[in-house]
Amino acid sequence: MKGWMYILKCADGSFYTGSTKNLKLRIAQHQAGEGANHTRKHLPVKLVYYEEFDRIDLAYRREKQIQKWNRKKKEALINSNLDKLKKLAECTNETHFKYKPAAFDSAQAAEEKVTEL
16 A cells, blocks of 8 residues: 655644655645644644655655654755755764775785784
């Protein structure tokens, strides 16, 4: 059964991410105040993005992934700014090891470098 992951923009500017088997019906429910608590409190809502999946479980998985994203990352997705989305997806915490592969002429040179460390 098909499924959709969708993002709504609420009247206060916040985003709501959900998934459903029937996108048209679910949006109507949100607009009527029959959706999630968040959208009920921030009507009206507007559909700003959706993705279609062959199965509802895949849509649900995508929903959970996007719910963890910050606002800038969601905006990049909504605006189809893939370059910005890729940049925002990069790890920036201090403990992240910035791996830069070293080029060696031979396996022996690589082994010598490891021995130096």
